[in-house]
Amino acid sequence: MSWYSDLxxxxxNQIREMGLxxxxxxxxxxxxxxxxxxxxxxxxxxxxxxxxxxxGQMSYMxxxxxNDPRIIDPFKAANDVDIxxxxxxxxxxxxxxxxxxxSREVDLVSSDMPWVTRMGPAGLAMxxxxxxxxxxxxxxxxxxxxxxxxxxxxxxxxxxxxRWGWVGGCINTDITDPDTWRSYDPVFDAKNKxxxxxxxxxxxxxxxxxxxxxxxxxxxxxAAQLEEIRKVLRAMFKNTRTLVADLTQAQKGLLDGSLxxxxxxxxxxxxxxxKQGHKNIIATVPDPKNGLKQGIIWVEATAIxxxxxxxxxxxxxxxxxxxxxxxxxxSLLDTTCNVVTNKAVEELYSDEExxxxxxxxMWHAWDNSQMHRIAPQIDEMLAIWQEELAAAQ
Amino acid sequence: MSGEIDRSWRDPELLAKALPSVILQTGFFLAPLLMTMxxxxxxxxxxxxxxTWSLETWTDIFTKPHYWTIxxxxxxxxxxxxVLCLLIAFPVAYALATRLRAYxxxxxxxxxFAFLTDATLKTFGWVLFxxxxxxxxxxxxxxxxxxxxxxxxxTDWATMLGMVYNLLSFAIFTxxxxxxxxxxxxxxxxxxxxxxKFRAFWEVTLPLARPxxxxxxxLIFLLAVGVFLEPKVLGGGKSPMSAExxxxxxxxxxxxxxxxxxxxxxxxxxxxxVLLFNRIYSLKRHMGPI
Numbered sequence: 001m002s003w004y005s006d007l008x009x010x011x012x013n014q015i016r017e018m019g020l021x022x023x024x025x026x027x028x029x030x031x032x033x034x035x036x037x038x039x040x041x042x043x044x045x046x047x048x049x050x051x052x053x054x055x056g057q058m059s060y061m062x063x064x065x066x067n068d069p070r071i072i073d074p075f076k077a078a079n080d081v082d083i084x085x086x087x088x089x090x091x092x093x094x095x096x097x098x099x100x101x102x103s104r105e106v107d108l109v110s111s112d113m114p115w116v117t118r119m120g121p122a123g124l125a126m127x128x129x130x131x132x133x134x135x136x137x138x139x140x141x142x143x144x145x146x147x148x149x150x151x152x153x154x155x156x157x158x159x160x161x162x163r164w165g166w167v168g169g170c171i172n173t174d175i176t177d178p179d180t181w182r183s184y185d186p187v188f189d190a191k192n193k194x195x196x197x198x199x200x201x202x203x204x205x206x207x208x209x210x211x212x213x214x215x216x217x218x219x220x221x222x223a224a225q226l227e228e229i230r231k232v233l234r235a236m237f238k239n240t241r242t243l244v245a246d247l248t249q250a251q252k253g254l255l256d257g258s259l260x261x262x263x264x265x266x267x268x269x270x271x272x273x274x275k276q277g278h279k280n281i282i283a284t285v286p287d288p289k290n291g292l293k294q295g296i297i298w299v300e301a302t303a304i305x306x307x308x309x310x311x312x313x314x315x316x317x318x319x320x321x322x323x324x325x326x327x328x329x330x331s332l333l334d335t336t337c338n339v340v341t342n343k344a345v346e347e348l349y350s351d352e353e354x355x356x357x358x359x360x361x362m363w364h365a366w367d368n369s370q371m372h373r374i375a376p377q378i379d380e381m382l383a384i385w386q387e388e389l390a391a392a393q
Numbered sequence: 394m395s396g397e398i399d400r401s402w403r404d405p406e407l408l409a410k411a412l413p414s415v416i417l418q419t420g421f422f423l424a425p426l427l428m429t430m431x432x433x434x435x436x437x438x439x440x441x442x443x444x445t446w447s448l449e450t451w452t453d454i455f456t457k458p459h460y461w462t463i464x465x466x467x468x469x470x471x472x473x474x475x476v477l478c479l480l481i482a483f484p485v486a487y488a489l490a491t492r493l494r495a496y497x498x499x500x501x502x503x504x505x506f507a508f509l510t511d512a513t514l515k516t517f518g519w520v521l522f523x524x525x526x527x528x529x530x531x532x533x534x535x536x537x538x539x540x541x542x543x544x545x546x547x548t549d550w551a552t553m554l555g556m557v558y559n560l561l562s563f564a565i566f567t568x569x570x571x572x573x574x575x576x577x578x579x580x581x582x583x584x585x586x587x588x589x590k591f592r593a594f595w596e597v598t599l600p601l602a603r604p605x606x607x608x609x610x611x612l613i614f615l616l617a618v619g620v621f622l623e624p625k626v627l628g629g630g631k632s633p634m635s636a637e638x639x640x641x642x643x644x645x646x647x648x649x650x651x652x653x654x655x656x657x658x659x660x661x662x663x664x665x666x667v668l669l670f671n672r673i674y675s676l677k678r679h680m681g682p683i
Binding site for chain 2: 246390
């Protein structure tokens, strides 16, 4: 029995003549070949010249930036492999796609950590042996070295942290005093009506507001606590000028002063503007309130898909993504700039790059923040969000 | 005519010719619709779909008023959009067909350009125009107004402006075609019979343009209930409409059964309203002029 034995005889002969029968061709490999060929065709502007063919194909589901040619091309050249990218526009969507069957084609995933964490119980992530990554972890910040609890599922390591940042208040220091943002109070101040921007990014604006209400959203919540979250969201919507899903809209509003502050985002939003020279746009983290840390640390992680048929190559790519040179590129993209988990990258930063990334602030942000992970009742919170938004009309 | 249609059901040749279309419709429309319906009876647990037949989603929809608030807001916006589009498009289409015949090709080309420009581009263009520091306020300040005279961005007014702007060309072209097809001799006959210009317009032009007005209304309505760009970008996302609610439910909440159910509710309500207006339109047609 071969992968093509159930096809008509004519096609079997064709496959044998084309030499595809002895390459261990599987449905998975066939799909990836098609994907890679389509990607190559699209990127080459559908030229009719015969492109040089690599020996292997991989499929990588990731956020934009991980596919930067400066990161990927050296890997492709060193391993003679083509990589087809499946770019994520939102982490839940990427996870849903994996569940819907993309896990049969994808080898590697770089996504928000809670969604990588979910890959464990969903049976989508391959178990990693931390000992195999000893050289990688050697240059990591201690905070991300194993055992790194958020990426452990059922006692097994399922991913490696890659990039991180913080969520708090995003402000323009020319029009608002950063000291007033040592809490989220300005969000609710009546004098700031129609000056607050809320990022329409799923749970991201809900979680800081829950923390402001004195509730830890990462714990199991009772009805009274959910009611408190409802109240704080209702109050937030009273001052909200706009909900935006697009980074540039929020960045523009902060720059021109039409927005006083943005909630639900942080370094991910401000850094690209800082890279363009606007150092007056900063991402802050409020001080702890009644012992509850108010900031949130987000982490992106990379995992290998369990069904991959080339685990060794996938592991190589994972190690490459978190390497010093790749990390430097990944942390300073045009669309967003964020620190990475590999401490060795710090050696490559210029003073200007450190300023863009607010490296002098990052550990203050870390110390005053919760680690973002799966919030058990996020669906209830999202439902409350929808209800309150509808009621605010 | 009716007899011909009745006969067609017994004509094997005609039925055979229709078979490919029936198969396509069944495969690409009916089957996905049935699957969507089946999905509404499933459940989601930990962001994963579990195939357990349940009425939980439908109970949720019929007990939570906010879904209906958003649907009501969507219908209100869509109907308002239809009315505004008709009010603007009819005079434009009438002028194109009757008064600007010498320039009509140039005007049609200009409208077509606007029609073919990407809606995202046009919508973000309005953001730049209506922004506090945008062109509208700049012009307002030049003409003596102080402060932010134009302050409608991130309101329902801006959403409506974007909807009407993006959908208007559909109405103009649909109505223009029906007015252009009117036999001029009928209008001249009305004048010969002593009708004033207004009476000829009211009793001849308008009734004969009615199919175009009706077609434009249905087209605009169905497109307007599905908009999500304008409420999000121009409306500031504070007054979400049904399409955005459905997107959020599918993508952010990863609640596919609920998203599927909301999609079906929107479809059923939209079709019901179209059928209702169709009924009213049919009655009016039998009763005489508008």
